Amino acid sequence: MKKxxxxxxxxxxxxxxxxxxxxxxxxxxxxxxxxxxxxxxSGKSTxxxxxxxxxxxxxxxxxxxxxxxxxxxWEWVGYVSQKSNAFNTAFPATVKEVVQSGLTKKVGLFKRMxxxxxKRVYEALAAVGMEQFLNRNIGELSGGQQQRVFIAxxxxxxxxxxxxxxxxxxxxxxxxxxxxxxxxxLNKKHHLTIILVTHDIETPSNQISHVAFxxxxxxxxxxxxxxxxxxxxxxxxWYGHSVRAV
Amino acid sequence: MLDAIVHYEFLQNAFLSGMIIGFIAPLLGVFxxxxxxxxxxxxxxxxxxxxxxxxxxxxxxxxxLSFLNPIYFGIAASVFGSVLIERLRALYKHYEELAIxxxxxxxIGLSAIFISLANGFTTDVMGYLFGxxxxxxxxxxxxxxxxxxxxxxxxxxxxxxxxxxxxxEEYAKASGLPAxxxxxxxxxxVALTIAASMRIVxxxxxxxMITLPVASAMxxxxxxxxxxxxxxxxxxLAVIVGLILAFYLDIAPGGTIVVTSILILIIxxxxxxxxxxxxxx
Numbered sequence: 001m002k003k004x005x006x007x008x009x010x011x012x013x014x015x016x017x018x019x020x021x022x023x024x025x026x027x028x029x030x031x032x033x034x035x036x037x038x039x040x041x042s043g044k045s046t047x048x049x050x051x052x053x054x055x056x057x058x059x060x061x062x063x064x065x066x067x068x069x070x071x072x073x074w075e076w077v078g079y080v081s082q083k084s085n086a087f088n089t090a091f092p093a094t095v096k097e098v099v100q101s102g103l104t105k106k107v108g109l110f111k112r113m114x115x116x117x118x119k120r121v122y123e124a125l126a127a128v129g130m131e132q133f134l135n136r137n138i139g140e141l142s143g144g145q146q147q148r149v150f151i152a153x154x155x156x157x158x159x160x161x162x163x164x165x166x167x168x169x170x171x172x173x174x175x176x177x178x179x180x181x182x183x184x185x186l187n188k189k190h191h192l193t194i195i196l197v198t199h200d201i202e203t204p205s206n207q208i209s210h211v212a213f214x215x216x217x218x219x220x221x222x223x224x225x226x227x228x229x230x231x232x233x234x235x236x237x238w239y240g241h242s243v244r245a246v
Numbered sequence: 247m248l249d250a251i252v253h254y255e256f257l258q259n260a261f262l263s264g265m266i267i268g269f270i271a272p273l274l275g276v277f278x279x280x281x282x283x284x285x286x287x288x289x290x291x292x293x294x295x296x297x298x299x300x301x302x303x304x305x306x307x308x309x310x311l312s313f314l315n316p317i318y319f320g321i322a323a324s325v326f327g328s329v330l331i332e333r334l335r336a337l338y339k340h341y342e343e344l345a346i347x348x349x350x351x352x353x354i355g356l357s358a359i360f361i362s363l364a365n366g367f368t369t370d371v372m373g374y375l376f377g378x379x380x381x382x383x384x385x386x387x388x389x390x391x392x393x394x395x396x397x398x399x400x401x402x403x404x405x406x407x408x409x410x411x412x413x414x415e416e417y418a419k420a421s422g423l424p425a426x427x428x429x430x431x432x433x434x435x436v437a438l439t440i441a442a443s444m445r446i447v448x449x450x451x452x453x454x455m456i457t458l459p460v461a462s463a464m465x466x467x468x469x470x471x472x473x474x475x476x477x478x479x480x481x482x483l484a485v486i487v488g489l490i491l492a493f494y495l496d497i498a499p500g501g502t503i504v505v506t507s508i509l510i511l512i513i514x515x516x517x518x519x520x521x522x523x524x525x526x527x
Binding site: 052053054072074075077079081087088091092093094096097098101103104105107109110113135137153 | 409413419420467
């Protein structure tokens, strides 16, 4: 039986009087690759922040079987935030420095980086196909390359769960498929459980195992195959009447 | 000049304190600049002035308190100011920059009141405004050394966490790092550095010691550690050249240090332009 990594039960959240999430329940198990799909403002990023412990919500949240309030092993959770608001592109840091910083929590307070940090940086970058950019400044890379570096930063701490918030924003359309292929490889070969937030209902389906369609509440939750069998009109309606897939 | 340094304690104090500040101000400055907090340094320097003028006033009014170095009051005011800035930034979440003019005007306002209440100490105040490195006493030097050790201890303990926090605050919080606590300690260390720096370049020029070497370093360096190394080198160069110029030309050292920093920046900018042009050709 697969272990539950994330269990959300009856999660509700308000920004002031504005209800953002209404009784959301999801279970993500070991080895899943879940796409959390929904239009802008549907509460996807809010739900991610709740999973990451950045926001407190009503309902029950368990990470790796433990209530979030007592959960300590944050190094098991790798997080890749939305590139657009994540960092200042003029920040003077090399790819190596950025990726190595992913070890900070795992190493712990008052301790130095391990001696094999350099090797680990190389391995994490190799896993996302970016090892040749080790000494480049992060601001010199394209949007897609930066996202890969941020994934490497998450991977270096060897997380069990990788959480990505709109990772393809700012990535060239031609590179989106190879980006998903890379995530698929991490999921299958490296046995990494992945939760990915996207507003794109045409998300490449071959790598994803489960889909949760969110618009304040969960409108669909199930395997990718079942999601693909849904009538397109139904998805457009959930997404917003006038919207068509890009 | 070396002969004079060997013989005169005030010159030893000046050079040692200058070199220490030339090291710690740009070192912290890199974090301040990349976190877009340069103006906070300015606001804190003005609050420090309020503390110092308050201290000078107490020294003048109460003889029993005259043993207390006004720098202690400056340090206390600066640390208090840093806490207040954070409170105001939290209060005005969408207009965080408002905290800076509020604290800055508060510092200047209080300073003006303390100066007028004292009916004087003009010379002392001028020294704190524009720096009087030659007036650095052994006691001041010990305070500066203590503050430098605190800064080094802080960065020794939290360097990797400060990098994460500076690069990507949301990621730092999501990783479970004690971001709030580290940021608070950082603000306190910045406040201490500002209070220590003002003897050298004066309150009005403190932020230049923190930001100018970093501005030059960012044009040349690769990576974060590279930026720190260049910033410290430029900071030290500005202090040494500035103090030598002040000694031989008999002018205010605070001014010569800052002008040297600006000259370094101009040279670096021009150098980069030439290099870029050559690369294009």
